[in-house]
Amino acid sequence: MRTTLAKLRAPGLYRAGLGFAIGIAFATAITWVVRSSTGHATFHHYLSGDAILTVSLIASPIFFLVGLGGFDYWLYWAAGRPTRPEDHSSHGAHSWKDYFRINTDHKVIGIQYTVTAFFFLLVGGLLAMLMRAQLAQPGAQFVDANTYNGLFSVHASLLIFLFVIPVFAGLANYVLPLMIGAPDMAFPRLNALSYWLLPLAGLMMLSSFLAPGGAFADGWTAYTPLSIDAPIGQDFFSIGVQLAGASSIMTALNFLVTIITMRAPGMSFFRMPLLVWANFATSLLVVIATPFIAASQFFVLLDHALGFNFFNAGKGGDVLMYQHVFWFYSHPAVYIMMLPGFGIISEVIAVKARKPIFGYRMMAFSLLAIVALGFTVWAHHMFTSGMASWIRIPMAITTAIIAVPTGIKIFSWLATLWRGILHLDTPMLFALGFLTTFTLGGISGVMLAMVPFDIHVSASYFIVAHIHYVLFGGSLMTIFAGVYYWFPKMTGRTFDERLGKWHFWTTFVFFNLTFAPMHILGLEGMPRRVATYASKFADLNLFISIASFALGLSTLIFVYNIVTSWRGGPRAAANPWRGLTLEWQVSSPPPIFNFDRVPTVVGGPYEYGVPGAVHGIFAPAPVPATVGGGAPVTTGGGVHAPSE
Amino acid sequence: MPSRRSIAATGVAALIATAIGIALSYAIHWFPVQASTQAKNTDTLYHVLAIASIPIFVLVVTVILFSVWHFRMKPGQELQDGPPIHGNTRLEVLWTAFPAALLLGLVSYSFVVLHDNERKPAGKEIVVEVTGQQFAWTYQYPPSVTGGAPFSSTQLYLPNNESVDFAIRSKDVIHAFWIPAFRLQIDAVPGITTHYRATPDRIGSYPVVCNLLCGVGHSTMRSTVHVVAPARFEAWVRSGGASQSSTG
Ligand SMILES: [Cu+2]
Ligand SMILES: [Cu+2]
Numbered sequence: 001m002r003t004t005l006a007k008l009r010a011p012g013l014y015r016a017g018l019g020f021a022i023g024i025a026f027a028t029a030i031t032w033v034v035r036s037s038t039g040h041a042t043f044h045h046y047l048s049g050d051a052i053l054t055v056s057l058i059a060s061p062i063f064f065l066v067g068l069g070g071f072d073y074w075l076y077w078a079a080g081r082p083t084r085p086e087d088h089s090s091h092g093a094h095s096w097k098d099y100f101r102i103n104t105d106h107k108v109i110g111i112q113y114t115v116t117a118f119f120f121l122l123v124g125g126l127l128a129m130l131m132r133a134q135l136a137q138p139g140a141q142f143v144d145a146n147t148y149n150g151l152f153s154v155h156a157s158l159l160i161f162l163f164v165i166p167v168f169a170g171l172a173n174y175v176l177p178l179m180i181g182a183p184d185m186a187f188p189r190l191n192a193l194s195y196w197l198l199p200l201a202g203l204m205m206l207s208s209f210l211a212p213g214g215a216f217a218d219g220w221t222a223y224t225p226l227s228i229d230a231p232i233g234q235d236f237f238s239i240g241v242q243l244a245g246a247s248s249i250m251t252a253l254n255f256l257v258t259i260i261t262m263r264a265p266g267m268s269f270f271r272m273p274l275l276v277w278a279n280f281a282t283s284l285l286v287v288i289a290t291p292f293i294a295a296s297q298f299f300v301l302l303d304h305a306l307g308f309n310f311f312n313a314g315k316g317g318d319v320l321m322y323q324h325v326f327w328f329y330s331h332p333a334v335y336i337m338m339l340p341g342f343g344i345i346s347e348v349i350a351v352k353a354r355k356p357i358f359g360y361r362m363m364a365f366s367l368l369a370i371v372a373l374g375f376t377v378w379a380h381h382m383f384t385s386g387m388a389s390w391i392r393i394p395m396a397i398t399t400a401i402i403a404v405p406t407g408i409k410i411f412s413w414l415a416t417l418w419r420g421i422l423h424l425d426t427p428m429l430f431a432l433g434f435l436t437t438f439t440l441g442g443i444s445g446v447m448l449a450m451v452p453f454d455i456h457v458s459a460s461y462f463i464v465a466h467i468h469y470v471l472f473g474g475s476l477m478t479i480f481a482g483v484y485y486w487f488p489k490m491t492g493r494t495f496d497e498r499l500g501k502w503h504f505w506t507t508f509v510f511f512n513l514t515f516a517p518m519h520i521l522g523l524e525g526m527p528r529r530v531a532t533y534a535s536k537f538a539d540l541n542l543f544i545s546i547a548s549f550a551l552g553l554s555t556l557i558f559v560y561n562i563v564t565s566w567r568g569g570p571r572a573a574a575n576p577w578r579g580l581t582l583e584w585q586v587s588s589p590p591p592i593f594n595f596d597r598v599p600t601v602v603g604g605p606y607e608y609g610v611p612g613a614v615h616g617i618f619a620p621a622p623v624p625a626t627v628g629g630g631a632p633v634t635t636g637g638g639v640h641a642p643s644e
Numbered sequence: 645m646p647s648r649r650s651i652a653a654t655g656v657a658a659l660i661a662t663a664i665g666i667a668l669s670y671a672i673h674w675f676p677v678q679a680s681t682q683a684k685n686t687d688t689l690y691h692v693l694a695i696a697s698i699p700i701f702v703l704v705v706t707v708i709l710f711s712v713w714h715f716r717m718k719p720g721q722e723l724q725d726g727p728p729i730h731g732n733t734r735l736e737v738l739w740t741a742f743p744a745a746l747l748l749g750l751v752s753y754s755f756v757v758l759h760d761n762e763r764k765p766a767g768k769e770i771v772v773e774v775t776g777q778q779f780a781w782t783y784q785y786p787p788s789v790t791g792g793a794p795f796s797s798t799q800l801y802l803p804n805n806e807s808v809d810f811a812i813r814s815k816d817v818i819h820a821f822w823i824p825a826f827r828l829q830i831d832a833v834p835g836i837t838t839h840y841r842a843t844p845d846r847i848g849s850y851p852v853v854c855n856l857l858c859g860v861g862h863s864t865m866r867s868t869v870h871v872v873a874p875a876r877f878e879a880w881v882r883s884g885g886a887s888q889s890s891t892g
Contacts, residue, residue: 149860223818226859313833313834360730396754407739417708435708439704447693447697452686458855459855527853528855607728608728
């Protein structure tokens with residue numbers, strides 16, 4: 001038993017809690033010093049609750065992370081003290097407690113990411129249930145308008161920044177190094193830090209409900225000037241986004257360097273699995289685009305907290321500039337939330353149809369085409385914003401054209417199915433469900449590129465329908481496909497296939513019943529983000545609310561299946577799906593350093609049906625793998641050469 | 645390899661599904677009533693988009709269902725693989741070029757509709773100034789309309805079959821001035837004046853909706869537009885926008 005003092009000195013949650021408290025004390029002190037040292041009328045109180053809260057939101061997460069140990073290595077190095085060489089003793093997780101500390105093992109981090117993201121999916125989904133309870137009847141008083149506006153704002157923010165984006169990063173964190181034959185990510189400490197930013201960002205956004213004046217209530221879009229005049233809850237969003245965005249950028253850099261420098265011998269770019277390509281493309285998007293939303297929310301923070309007037313039209317600010325900067329990130333964000341899913345679908349369909357991916361190179365090139373085109377379409381969110389009207393023309397053309405590479409991917413997946421031998425199990429059902437619902441979301445997206453039509457339905461329930469067909473029918477379907485597909489690899493256990501199928505069918509049916517009628521509501525003239533609505537929309541809204549509750553319940557099947565299978569499901573084989581990619585050639589779960597023998601890649605990743613084809617081979621004699629200059633790694637067993 | 649007969653039968657089924665889909669897209673009541681010339685153009689565009697989209701969706705679903713039906717794993721195939729088909733350049737060129745041409749065609753047509761909807765028509769045009777503020781709309785009728793002193797009203801009256809140019813401003817945050825029956829909206833943005841043009845062509849009263857989140861009262865920031873015969877409009881203007889109970 002360590003003493004309390006020792007616990008407070010060692011990196012971990014205790015010291016992190018201490019750091020958090022120091023952060024608040026620091027915020028209070030600096031606010032007092034600044035205010036008392038200036039005679040400016042703005043600072044007429046020495047202590048202001050709002051100012052302390054805002055500074056705390058910035059300071060306490062940083063102090064928390066210092067306390068947790070996220071910066072230890074760099075702080076020792078910067079202070080000229082002997083750094084502690086990574087001895088990899090922290091790799092692997094031996095009990096659940098190991099998931100609650102800084103851990104540099106990409107497999108542990110992958111699970112930390114994925115589980116945290118699913119926690120926020122459940123919270124975000126619960127907020128949606130509250131919204132549908134309010135909307136079940138026009139004029140309902142389930143919650144007041146301000147709370148309702150907070151519900152949809154936090155719902156969207158959590159699901160975008162704390163679920164879809166990080167869950168893809170989490171799944172890729174786990175499987176991507178394995179797929180390219182690497183022992184870990186390129187920067188394991190950065191990886192750990194980027195994970196720990198996430199729970200802080202999520203809890204900050206969620207706790208805004210406790211702020212005076214309520215949660216941030218102007219949507220995840222935080223349009224100015226509404227967000228500038230909002231209560232202090234707005235800062236929980238502005239600063240939370242900085243944390244989530246920083247996490248995103250760190251992980252993207254990590255993926256890029258890992259993919260470029262750590263591929264196994266023989267793995268050329270055109271031998272990479274498409275999941276790796278997809279995360280390569282996504283990381284490019286993240287690195288280029290995410291600074292723009294960080295900037296936009298910095299501007300809002302400075303306007304909101306300090307009166308900078310960036311977006312105050314009366315003081316020379318520019319209201320529309322906010323929207324341009326915001327959407328310059330937030331359109332590419334749509335692809336940040338979709339391309340990794342495309343990668344998952346390619347893996348699942350090739351393995352489950354037992355065929356090579358049709359048109360592999362075009363699949364890779366279309367990802368890059370989407371990255372490039374994705375930066376040229378942002379103002380399609382602004383067709384009715386009052387911006388210069390000529391901008392609508394080029395942006396409508398690029399928006400229509402970006403459907404071409406997406407179409408190539410859909411047609412190529414269909415062609416991959418053709419004449420395959422289809423294993424219609426849970427991951428495949430989600431992949432096929434994705435193809436249908438995402439096609440609908442793509443079609444409504446093309447319709448929205450048509451300016452006169454967009455002028456009618458922009459910001460209406462049609463948009464709510466479209467975005468959920470893309471992010472739920474698209475992204476979430478691929479996430480479920482991926483979680484089921486890699487569940488045996490990540491946990492070493494087998495999930496219950498019957499429950500998996502139940503989960504798919506209930507999700508697929510109630511998803512469509514929930515979101516398809518929203519198209520009609522929008523066309524008929526119902527605006528989004530309203531706590532009440534005209535009585536002529538009552539019937540459809542009641543129908544949608546009932547369907548959405550069933551959709552919410554369907555998630556419980558998933559949770560039950562995952563929890564019970566993880567705890568006591570049958571042991572999984574190393575390669576239950578007979579996949580060729582490298583992650584299936586090691587045990588389930590993989591050895592601590594992934595590969596006891598360095599794989600050599602000798603062919604494409606999807607050579608199903610080619611007699612004798614292998615993707616990777618393992619050197620006949622054990623070659624000690626060395627990680628980062630540490631000691632040779634010797635862990636027993638677990639390597640399975642592909643058996644063809 | 646599935647037989648030619650089953651492929652042909654599936655093709656016929658897909659064609660029938662497409663026909664039913666297109667028929668449904670006309671049968672379903674998608675929109676509120678059309679009360680402007682712009683609404684007619686936009687609805688036509690919508691139907692063209694539906695006609696272009698339905699065959700594509702049917703194609704995707706048909707290939708999936710056909711594959712599930714014909715290529716699902718049968719007993720004894722557990723360890724087998726499909727044929728190693730890596731691609732087909734012709735097919736890949738086709739499904740790149742054809743959608744590109746279709747999309748460029750559709751977007752060009754949408755520009756024609758946009759141009760028609762925004763063009764100033766030959767006849768008379770009045771200007772109505774719209775001001776959004778949390779959480780109500782007010783309408784100013786300038787001297788060019790009143791022939792005398794301008795007045796402002798919380799009522800929006802418009803003469804039937806005359807073009808109106810809305811000049812839209814905001815006093816506080818962004819709102820959106822949406823008239824679903826006209827299929828038109830634009831944001832009311834503080835600091836600038838935005839515009840759109842409508843030609844109402846159906847007498848009646850229709851909702852005006854704020855369609856951009858503007859605060860706690862956003863949900864109830866609604867108003868009504870009354871499209872009336874020109875003579876009635878003149879009378880209403882002469883009375884200085886006196887509130888009238890009956891509409892129609
Ligand atoms: Cu977009
Ligand atoms: Cu409003």
